[in-house]
Amino acid sequence: MNLNKLFNALGAIIFCSLAATTGNAQTQYHRYVDPFIGSVGDGNVVVGPSRPFGMIKPGPDCNKYSNSGYKADLSFPVLGFSQVHVSGTGGGAKYGNISVMPFAGNFDSIQQKSLRQDEKTSVGYYSVLLKKWNIKTEITAAHKVAFYRFTFNENNPKGIKLDAGEFLNEGYNADSREAQFFVGSEIEVLSDREVCGYNRVRGGWNSGAAYTVYFHAIFDKPFQQFKTWKSGKLYSGKKGQIDTGEKTGALLSFGKQSGILQMKIGISFLSTAKAKQNVADEMAGWKFEEGVYQAQQSWEKLLSRIEIDKNTADSNKIMFYTGLYHTMLMPVDRTGENPLWKSAQPYYDDFYAIWDTYRSSHPLITLIDPKRQADIVNALLDIYRYDGFMPDARSGNFNGRTQGGSNADVVIADAYVKGLKGIDYELGLKAMLKNADTPPGGIEEKEGRGGLYDYNKLGYVSSGFVRAGTRTVEYAYNDFCIATVAKGLGHQQLFDRFAGQSGNWKNLWRNYNSHGANGFIMPRDATGKWIDSITCDVKNNVKVPFTPLDVQTGQCVCWWCGFLYEASSWEYSLSIPHDVAGLIKMSGGNNAFKTRLDTFFLNRYYNVGNEPSFLSPVLYHWIGRPDLSSGRVQAIIKKNFNASRKGIPGNDDSGAMSSWLAFHMMGFYPNAGQSYYLIHSPLLAETLLHLGNGKDFKITATNLSAQNKFIKSAKLNNQSFSRAWIEHSEIEAGGLLELEMTDQPSDWGRDILPPSLKF
């Protein structure tokens, strides 16, 4: 029995034992996962199967410029099923490597596409009927291996196309900013059942260096003939097409008889032989259902760590468990597949981006599977060690596309304050200090902190730099996180410096009125002068006015070139997660702040789909009004989330939106980088957390109903509990948090405000 099989077997045992403990032996939480949620609109989730943090994510490509490859609109034909995708992302697409396509008829063309019907998807399973040829395609996935079952329903010449040349988002103009570019490919027919090869591509969303996806495909029946191609020209019976910088692939012919044909395809980032080994390690036999079952169990193990009230409405169950599912698709566990260095540490890729995921995804993973989160943190530190910087974003083995701050700092601090084990926090501090002290150089979007000279000299990033506002606000919070870890590790001098710098957001706080609110993060030049316009067109020195409501995206400046990234100053001026008390003071006190928040939500300045607004709904907590936070959260969820395919507002952002939803449904929300959670009215009457330390923590909401949506009182372990926030350590201790619900706002949680500037 190899290790993997052992692991799978153990997995099943662990699952049974957990289920037995919780008395839910019959519950199969993975059945509440609907991978279609977020597949219509801008959710951009993958609909194909994936293991948790799975390296292979096979699925249909219906549009070469779709981020996930997928298009729900059935008028888009299936162009092929490629093996690598990212989920929920925006910007230019990445991956889409090694495309597989069953077809019938014409064996002389590499153009094979079909309209589809009967699409189905569930955890570990996807199926579709390709209408053109009446071929059913089913897919399941292990961690590095996809398993395809093709059912040919007609007696006509049937074939499989294996394309080593294609990928998503190909750029033809060398300067296309986020396009992928072809570097090389190779294909080799190894036997009458096996084909291997690779696809080498550079660029994509994060403008990465070349990466190579190797594959090894094996069929359960021999093919009778084959052709390989190079640059579109077919060669009958030619076994190999060697890498000469051209696109290659193979057409395999399996005769005319209808019936089932199965294929396993392993991928690797090291070699075709490793891809073959991955098939052997992960999927020994040819039982498709067994593959689906294993995939389901790998998810069940994780999903069942949070059990919810059995009587919850199905739609809520589906929203919740799909939220957990989306949270654990990314980043991708590539341990054993790192072509860049050898290390004893785990290796994760596709941080896409930490700017999106640090706020709620990583805290949720920390609760569900702290060991996993520690692995991810160690992977970040390994990237620092060998690549020089932790990424804000990374894909295809390459750091790139920093959105704002150096937000891996927050992930380190979050792990530290929550006591994650097995992490070298001194190394973590070094990695954070690298961000804080070393400019990233020519490509300021690659990693580190752009505009760092200004920031460290002036205390803010001046208007000469793009995203100066976003950067300043986020660097200040990153500095708070550095101070937190420095203090914990006993580095007083460092603490003093970074605690001081954590107030740098105030250096861009301008006494400026907008729609009744006063004080906004506004652009300032290097001499200290406030400016009222930003440069729109550098060449011709064209400027556009800047006000707190302006979002330059889509105006004449580029997406990344505004003062604030993807959001207005109304949003960023509320995004001071470490010093909400200071923010309230700067905004004119509690009443002014309440009015400001109300205006923010009522006037729709709030953007549910954008991460800088993630904490905003619960900011009422800091003026002693958790009831108002609860109201906002419930209204936002009701309006924006549901169990339909369009159920996620905006890009899911690698699960960021989904994890935000999952937390709020449970009735608490983290302030990532800090040790506490804000408590508000849950949507679930009962949540049972099976913690990584073996303890359970349960939250109940007595009398919860549509009307009874306010918290009247609370008890923690049978003791009165008056805080509307709870420490991570209190959850980790295990126990029971009982919320008594009522139909009127109460005084509960008003007195002891959540922390601010607490290191």
Next chain:
Amino acid sequence: MNLNKLFNALGAIIFCSLAATTGNAQTQYHRYVDPFIGSVGDGNVVVGPSRPFGMIKPGPDCNKYSNSGYKADLSFPVLGFSQVHVSGTGGGAKYGNISVMPFAGNFDSIQQKSLRQDEKTSVGYYSVLLKKWNIKTEITAAHKVAFYRFTFNENNPKGIKLDAGEFLNEGYNADSREAQFFVGSEIEVLSDREVCGYNRVRGGWNSGAAYTVYFHAIFDKPFQQFKTWKSGKLYSGKKGQIDTGEKTGALLSFGKQSGILQMKIGISFLSTAKAKQNVADEMAGWKFEEGVYQAQQSWEKLLSRIEIDKNTADSNKIMFYTGLYHTMLMPVDRTGENPLWKSAQPYYDDFYAIWDTYRSSHPLITLIDPKRQADIVNALLDIYRYDGFMPDARSGNFNGRTQGGSNADVVIADAYVKGLKGIDYELGLKAMLKNADTPPGGIEEKEGRGGLYDYNKLGYVSSGFVRAGTRTVEYAYNDFCIATVAKGLGHQQLFDRFAGQSGNWKNLWRNYNSHGANGFIMPRDATGKWIDSITCDVKNNVKVPFTPLDVQTGQCVCWWCGFLYEASSWEYSLSIPHDVAGLIKMSGGNNAFKTRLDTFFLNRYYNVGNEPSFLSPVLYHWIGRPDLSSGRVQAIIKKNFNASRKGIPGNDDSGAMSSWLAFHMMGFYPNAGQSYYLIHSPLLAETLLHLGNGKDFKITATNLSAQNKFIKSAKLNNQSFSRAWIEHSEIEAGGLLELEMTDQPSDWGRDILPPSLKF
């Protein structure tokens, strides 16, 4: 007939036709190449065969920490013959991948080494007898393929070891600065004659990212048994060892009968299949002598472009042609083997470093083969385009280890002023401006200009940065080169800025006396204050005094951490190649400068083996004393260079030393980045240059002898020629430069001084 064969055939035709033109049909210049020169001492040349700019450089590894793998000292055993090496380098070694070793006897150990005797080497050929087993190993090389002929002289069990795991300079401490580190390897026995695999390594001299050397080996006789290994453990008959991050290899058993066994091994940086294709493309048959002949002819074509007086003493012929040979070993032509991007441009790697080679190697290549130099320049521009910066140094597909300035700028300017065709000079200017305007970021040694903020703000790099002196002096010259190209392309504003900046060396020129000379490049802090010590130990703030004679290398600061790189201020203060007239003025005028130069040479402050001193011997030209330059050059050559194995002083530096010698033997020397050459007394009575434009330029030295070592007068194309310098355009026009030699210093060349600050 494939393209390569066609090329080889054409090569032979071209050679014959050239030889016929020059009337030297019988001369075989490659016979004067002795690859052993520079193999004893610090020359660090490769002694194995290589094509011009050849990708494969097979040869013996006798010490894992030797730069070329080679050790002349016969007490070092041969550990194996690996396929990739660099020639003449210093610092930590790179490459040494895919080691081959014939052996006899014990088939149970992967430890196989032997003492040697009867080493022979000539162009395209190396042989040695492995004493332990009485096995003769001969090697020749095509561009990407090595051909081994093993002669087993005894009837005992004979075997070949193929090691995919080993390489030079392995580091075991993760922080070893220039060590190589293992990433992965793979081996596969394909048939009873073929084995393929790869070796993946990171780090090395330039701290590069991982690179992969793939190989395909084929034997002319089948092996009877084989074992493969992983992490030292042998597996009988196991065909493949898959990459699991461990070292792998194969032992092949060829029976007991004595006789010849031949092996061809192709390498590739793309795939094993490409390596196999390279074998097929470059070496179809099994005739070892044919391989040697083709290698010889590939060199003959280039060497015969400079023909010298037939009556030249053999030792001079050997020194000269070996000089040309060493000049054309590096950089390495990897066109068609770039794993990073697809491009129509040529691809060159192993710029090791341009700091070494820009002064004389590239100008010599420009004269011998201007098309080749244009290819190299285009490769640099392609690296800029896809990697972001031109390299100062690059190896293993990765920029890294900038010594001082951004000296690719000089290579661009040199191509521009010499009118090299087929180069987009506007793109070249952009690449230079990138260096001048964009800080390189976290790794200031990777590319671009470290300390750039200071330099652009203060006009010098302040003492807070390592190598502040070297950087300032070289950036000023790089800026001169930018100004030159900007002016030529009509960019007046850019010209004004960079012409101004080219005087920045004066900002570190301190009124300071040392051994009778006044004015030195000295450290200055960011406030403008001159300082007399540099920080030795940053942690404890220990300082060491700094005087113009100090070379910090080897003191308490690290090799790269001094004020000046590898040299004293006495050396760098003479290294102002664009403004020697200005330098003379700053030094106190002609007399003071003469005294200064005399002191420099007499007191041995001059360092023949160090590039900053390359131009120093001919600086007398600028005070109207070319006779003194001639005297210095001749004395330096006599003292430091010869045709013995120890015939190169210091590292050959990718041919930098060798090209310096070759130029001076011909009697002229370039000031790279500028359009002219300094003329001095040659060592060769006649030099005939067959130029790339089809014209010939001949230099004769009438009455040259040991006594008649001074130029009395000169004629260019039969017209009196009184300048001791000549424009590249005058050489390109073709013609005859006649030098009349005499035994006394003359007034020739005193009146019209070489250019200074001429854009």
